[in-house]
Amino acid sequence: MSAQGDCEFLVKRARELVPADPWAAKAWLITARTLYPTDFNIQYEMYIIERNAERTASAGRLLYDIFINFPDQPVVWREITVITAALRNDSQDKHALFLKGVFETLPGPVQCQMLLKATEQCFNTLEKAEMLLLLLKRFPESVVQHGVSLGESLLEAELAEDLDTPVNCFRKLFVCDVLPLIVNNVEMRLPASLLYKYMHKAAEFYIGYVTQSPCTDAQLQASQEVAGLKSPGLGRGQRYVIDGLSEKSSVVAEPWERLLEIVGVVGTRCEWQGEKGSRTYTELLQRVKEVCPYLPSLEGDTLCRCCSQIVTCSTLVLFRCSYLYVSAVQPSLFQGHNSLGSTPWVLLEDLSGVFNDVEVERSSGKHAHKKRKLADGREKTSSDDEDALGMGRGRHILVNKTEMTGWTETLEHFRTARESWDLLHSHDTLESEFSKICMAWKTENWLWFRIFLTDMIIYQGQYRTALSSLVQMSSLLPQQSHSRVTESLTAANLETHRAVIQQASCHYALGEHRLACEKVLEVVSGLVPQNHEPVKFSEEPNRGRGKSRKGNDLRLVPCTSRDVLPFCLQLILACFKLRAFADGSRDDLALGHVIVLLQHDWPLGEALFLKAVDKICDHGSFQYENFFNYVTNIDMLEEFAYLRTTEGGRVQLELLPNQGMLIKHHTVTRGITKGVKEDFRLAMERQVSRCGENLLSVLHRFCINEKIILIQSLP
Helix, strand or coil, rough: CHHHHHHHHHHHHHHHHCCHHHEEEEEEEEEHHCCCCCHHHHHHHHHHHHHHCCCCHHHHHEEEEEEEHHHCCCHHHEEEHHHHHHHHHCCHHEEEEEEEEHHHHHHHHHHHHHHHHHCCCCCHHHHHHHHHHHHHCCHHHHHHHHHHHHCCCCCCHHHHCCCCCEEEHHHHHHHHHHHHHHHHHCCCCHHHHHHHHHHHHHHHHHHHHHHHCCCCHHHHHHHHHHHHCCCCCCCCCCCCCEEECCCCCCCCHHHHHHHHHHHHHHHHCCCCCCCCCCCHHHHHHHHHHHHHHHHHHCCHHHHHHHHHHHHHEEEEHHHHHHHHHHHHHHHHHHHCCCCCCCCCCCEEEHHHHCCCCCCCCCCCCCCCCHHHHCCCCCCCCCCCCCCECCCCCCCCCEECCCCCCCHHHHHHHHHHHHHHHHHHHHHHHHHHHHHHHHHHHHHHHCCCHHHHHHHHHCCCCHHHHHHHHHHHHHHHHHCCCCCCCCCCCCCHHHHEEEEEHHHHHHHHHHCHHHHHHHHHHHHHHCCCCCCCCCCCCHHHHCCCCCCCCCCCCEEEEEHHHHHHHHHHHHHHHHHHHHCCCCCCCCCHHHHHHHHHHHCCCCCCCHHHHHHHHHHHHHCCEEEECCHHHCCHHHHHHHHHHHHHHCCCCCCCEHHHHHHHHHHHHHCCCCCCCHHHHHHHHHHHHHHHHCCCCCCCCHHHHHHHHCHHHHCCCCC
């Protein structure tokens, strides 16, 4: 029998003995190995027996022997691949733990050599990178030799795949696993330019990660298919997704803290001014604010280093704080936020003073009975529910602190983000470098950042620029139908409504009342007033807004029908108020619109209503044929009924449809107005019976039905 035949016989005999007498099988193989020490099959069979019996130490020794003596055998590499797969997996499976134990028995140099050769056997870029990463983690000294090349290969693979987002499997592996090994290795001597490049790659990834839009189950399924994973029975909800990774692997813990660690290490290695290596984001900004004044006196490398420090720190603080602000005012934009039950907010002009800025000459004897009645029990009280944070430049942002939890932090984030923006635009070099980062990261496509920029521009009072920004924002929004009427501002059309109502607010601030009215009526058409029990106005205390502030304040308003509709009514009132009360002119239509709108939030409009009554008395007549369609306030009805009396001045009121034509047609007949007076009395009686109607429904109907005439009434 030939030597090959003898070896095959001995292996076959040992294999047959394993089930019944494993020790006899081992004896046969030991004998066979003694006779044929260079035969691979004998030694591999010995390893398989020990591996199947899960004898760690002996299996490790045999694996070492076959790896050293037979490094080119394919079956050896298949076995090593199984072991390295277990090493890369976090599984606590019993067999996986055994394979890891076998690997641990190998000498360090052999482990290193085995991992290096296993890496060479990989053809998949991601698998090869994970194998090399395993080597770097186990043997930190190999980072100097392989760290940068591994990082570059991952960035090149990302570029070759032409991925449309930095949040992908290649970038995650580089940023979360490879980069910390590189920057924390004291033996690495990397140029500052490369460190900045890597830090910016990390920042782009982490910012992109935390600002991801909510993903659907279909997106998660597609991502897992890219990774070759099966995901049956996916549940509903928002998930984190990184292209090419499983759902579990897609989760990155504490991304902002991880980014801060990278910045601290890079800052120390690049010799930033005053860098401690461990700071908060607030401290980062404070430090660069201290450095910034010295820029004009610096030059050369010192200037470049300081500019890089200022731009990097200010940019990260800007994006972090603007994200935190937007995640509070519109949480549904982001993954990980529960869009159900999260109230979005919109920054608008504060119109709470629209009722109060007309002084009434209370010393006049006209309608003193009504003034006393309306003023009775109406002492103004300051509300504890309204608060504001002074934001500099004489402006405040007001917010109902009982409705917005964490309102102080939200406004502080807004202030800090604006401060960072101003710092980045305080010097030509800083602005140029910041623009390069924005271009590289394609921030023009970040809807959430556009929302912050728009709010910041509105705060700065640059309303024309804000309107342009809102137009740009519309290109980033999903296309929605404007004609659909919903019970509230739903997530589907919320972004569109936010943009339109902010446009209305900007047009109003610019004095473009007709455009403001057009936009706000577009919003009103998508709202449905809340159903509630009618309020007894005479018992409602005046909800004072506190002391009036100088300058135009802003207000964060919840994006709900309950809050947006009142703002819309206030804005329309503000548009018509100046026209209705213009000196030396008469516009009964505008005055009628004002009276209708003053019913909202009654009795805050008491002074303005009495001013309107004075104006009507001065003219001796008033014509508004929509009066009985929309005026249901009992105090107003009572006042108009009084105006018809002798004591009230016998004011000629044309409040019924076609009433003016009827009077003119019968001017030659004595007592012709008797029928008209009777019609007025009956109409007034019917109107009193409507005082219990839902006022918001009445005013909403007014905006919808009279939309065309409202717009046409404004210049």
